Structures are given as C-alpha cells and as structure tokens.
Amino acid sequence: MAVKETSITYIDGKMGRLFYRGYSIFDLAEFSSFEEVAFLLWKNKLPNMRELESFKKTMSEHRDLPDQVMEYLTNVDPSSNPMDVLRTAVSMIGTADTSQDDIMTKSIKLTSKIPTLITAFQRIRSGEQPIPPDPSLSHASNFLYMLSGEKPTEIEERAMDVALILHADHEMNASTFACLVIASTLSDIYSSVIGGISALKGPLHGAANSEALKMFLEIGSPEKVEEYVYKRLSRKERLMGFGHRIYKTYDPRAIILRSYADKVTKLKGNHHLYEIARKVEDLAVRTLGEKGIYPNVDFYSGLVFYSLGFSPGFFPTVFASSRVVGWTAQVMEYLNDNRLIRPKAIYVGDVEKPYVPIEDRS
Ligand SMILES: CC(=O)SCCNC(=O)CCNC(=O)[C@H](O)C(C)(C)COP(=O)(O)OP(=O)(O)OC[C@H]1O[C@@H](n2cnc3c(N)ncnc32)[C@H](O)[C@@H]1OP(=O)(O)O
Numbered sequence: 001m002a003v004k005e006t007s008i009t010y011i012d013g014k015m016g017r018l019f020y021r022g023y024s025i026f027d028l029a030e031f032s033s034f035e036e037v038a039f040l041l042w043k044n045k046l047p048n049m050r051e052l053e054s055f056k057k058t059m060s061e062h063r064d065l066p067d068q069v070m071e072y073l074t075n076v077d078p079s080s081n082p083m084d085v086l087r088t089a090v091s092m093i094g095t096a097d098t099s100q101d102d103i104m105t106k107s108i109k110l111t112s113k114i115p116t117l118i119t120a121f122q123r124i125r126s127g128e129q130p131i132p133p134d135p136s137l138s139h140a141s142n143f144l145y146m147l148s149g150e151k152p153t154e155i156e157e158r159a160m161d162v163a164l165i166l167h168a169d170h171e172m173n174a175s176t177f178a179c180l181v182i183a184s185t186l187s188d189i190y191s192s193v194i195g196g197i198s199a200l201k202g203p204l205h206g207a208a209n210s211e212a213l214k215m216f217l218e219i220g221s222p223e224k225v226e227e228y229v230y231k232r233l234s235r236k237e238r239l240m241g242f243g244h245r246i247y248k249t250y251d252p253r254a255i256i257l258r259s260y261a262d263k264v265t266k267l268k269g270n271h272h273l274y275e276i277a278r279k280v281e282d283l284a285v286r287t288l289g290e291k292g293i294y295p296n297v298d299f300y301s302g303l304v305f306y307s308l309g310f311s312p313g314f315f316p317t318v319f320a321s322s323r324v325v326g327w328t329a330q331v332m333e334y335l336n337d338n339r340l341i342r343p344k345a346i347y348v349g350d351v352e353k354p355y356v357p358i359e360d361r362s
C-alpha cells in the first residue's frame, strides 16, 4: 500500500534501477558529490556552480557540535552501541537548537554535524582526541579527515563520497516510514530523525552492513566460503546483505559499491575480504537468485567503510549520516500535504467477555 505520492526517489525493483529526482543513480555516483545530491534531494534541482559553492560553504559552517554533546561523547560508556550514542546526541542537538529555523535549515545543520559526532566518538573510544572539522574540505573528505587525522587520498575521498550518495534516500524504507509517522503528528524534525535512527539500527535494515562484514571476517579465507555458505543456508540462517523487499534482482547500489570495495580493499591490503565477498556473492546468487534474492546495498558497503577506517559498529551510523538527507526530504514533501498517519490493525480477539473478579480467577 502506498503512503504518499513522491517525486523524490523512484525504484524499479524488477529491473534494478534507482533514480533520485529522475536522475539515474549510476550517473549521480559517477559525476556528482554528496553535497550536490543533498541539494538535489532537498531542493528538487541540481545546483549550478554558484549555488553549489554557497551550499557547500553553508554546510561546512555548521560542522561544530554544541559543548554538551562533546562532553556527552567524552563521558558516555565507550562500549555503547554507536547508534544509541548517535540517537542520544541528535536528541541533545535538537534540544540545544532553540532557533526558529525552518525544517530545511535544521536538516542542513544536522547533516553537517553528524560526521563530527560519529568520528569524535570512534576516536574517543580508541583513546584518541577528536579532530576538529576542516572547513576547506568537502563533506566526504572532511569526514575521513576527522576520523584519521590525515587528508584522504583521491580514491578514498571518492569512495566515501559515492557511498554517501548511494545511501542518501530509498523511497519508503522502514526508517523513512518511521520518520514520516512521527512528522505526521506535527512533531519536530529532530524527533523524526531520532525515530529514523532507531529503525535503521536493526540488522534487517541499516545494520546488515556490519553483519555482512563480520561474516567475511569469520569466513577468513576464500577457500572456506563454500562450506560456510552451505552450512548457513542449510540451517535456514539468512545471509546478511542479501535480499530486498523491493529489488528482486541486483540492487544497483551493490553493483556500484562492489567496484569501490575492490579498489579500497586493494589500497588497504585487505583484498582477501573482497575475494571472500565475491565468492559468497557468486555462490549465493546461484543458490538464491531464482527466489529473487540478490546482494543489496549493505553487502559491499561494510567492506568500503571498513577499509576507510570505520569500526564495524559504526557502519550503521555512517549510513544514517547520509540517510538523514532522505529522511528530512521525505518529511518535508509529506508535510506539504500532511495527514496524520494512523493505520488500522485487523482485530482477531474476542469482544464482550464477562469480567471475572480477581478472587474467582484460576
Ligand atoms: C538497507 C536495507 O535495509 S537493505 C536490507 C538489509 N537487510 C539484510 O540484508 C538482512 C538479510 N535480508 C533479509 O532479512 C530479507 O531479505 C529482507 C528483510 C531484507 C527482505 O525480506 P522480504 O522480502 O520481506 O522476504 P522475507 O523475509 O519474507 O523472506 C522470503 C524468503 O526469502 C528468504 N530470504 C530472504 N532474505 C534472505 C537472505 N538474506 N538469506 C537467505 N534467505 C533469505 C527467506 O528465508 C524466505 O524464505 P522461505 O520463503 O523459504 O521462508
């Protein structure tokens, strides 16, 4: 059942095609940047040079975190799930934002800040000092710079940029729907995003990327793939990063990420993980393909994030750092013609049961 009409994202699940505002994901991944795609999703047009420069400047000016958020990241239990920490920190950013800014401005501010908080928490957890943002760097480049303290190479920056582009929106997925339900009550945008983060956290949605990577690490070498996959499938266990409610063929994002996974694993000396992933893919497509089960975006993204320096627990937060654009774009579109979302359940219980006093109950 459709929740709304949209002109943001179109998915052709049968043919494995994906479009943002009418533009093919293959073209956007090849030619655009995360900032361009965010502009496109929010404002429904590709920016010209002047618009893009001004938009990038605005985004880079909002990267700093409120002091109380930095304090929280320093004091929170370092073993906390990064998605829980992200959720709480976004809530704190929302509480600190007492401005009358419109949803678009608040969305830009939040999207700019999330990489700062993700990288600060990963560094603090490993006993390192957070690195302040560098306003001269692009969103993707600054993200990686704040993680490692070093300016990324061209390949690393491009891999990050493309990964962020690919995660930015995906029509009415579970986390976006969670955002819409909250927004439809006329709650605030931060509350919606917190709902989105909470839904994305699950392993059937945004945490399948770290589960897929853990699977490659557990397999350990390409020769062990066959035994592992057959054992897992014979136990009726799911392969993470495989299958999709809408795509019944290859998710185009997986195809694009596969080539970046190849490049960055080579660069970082962990190409054996890519070889394992390729073997899992071949075997699983041969076994599950006839049921329409193919690799999804989460299958190769973990390999890219891992090679770029993110710890597996942080992969869903990187996903969220990009999806926040789609969440907020979809909320803004929905609010143009808002109606409280209130689905029905099919009642299958009894009615008119006689009330039994407690002393008479068995
Ligand atoms: C960003 C994203 O959210 S992309 C999705 C990320 N999630 C994952 O990768 C987790 C693994 N995948 C899955 O659990 C599923 O494919 C989902 C939840 C993503 C979509 O599933 P649905 O389309 O609802 O399919 P459903 O859960 O009904 O399963 C249908 C059949 O396919 C099988 N199946 C589905 N996914 C997989 C999988 N990854 N591995 C093995 N079998 C699978 C099910 O076991 C079921 O088999 P059966 O009919 O013999 O019982």
Ligand SMILES: O=C([O-])CC(=O)C(=O)O
Binding pocket: 169, 170, 171, 172, 173, 174, 244, 245, 246, 296, 297
């Ligand atoms: O569309 C979905 O159901 C899940 C998905 O791939 C995404 O959110 O990117």
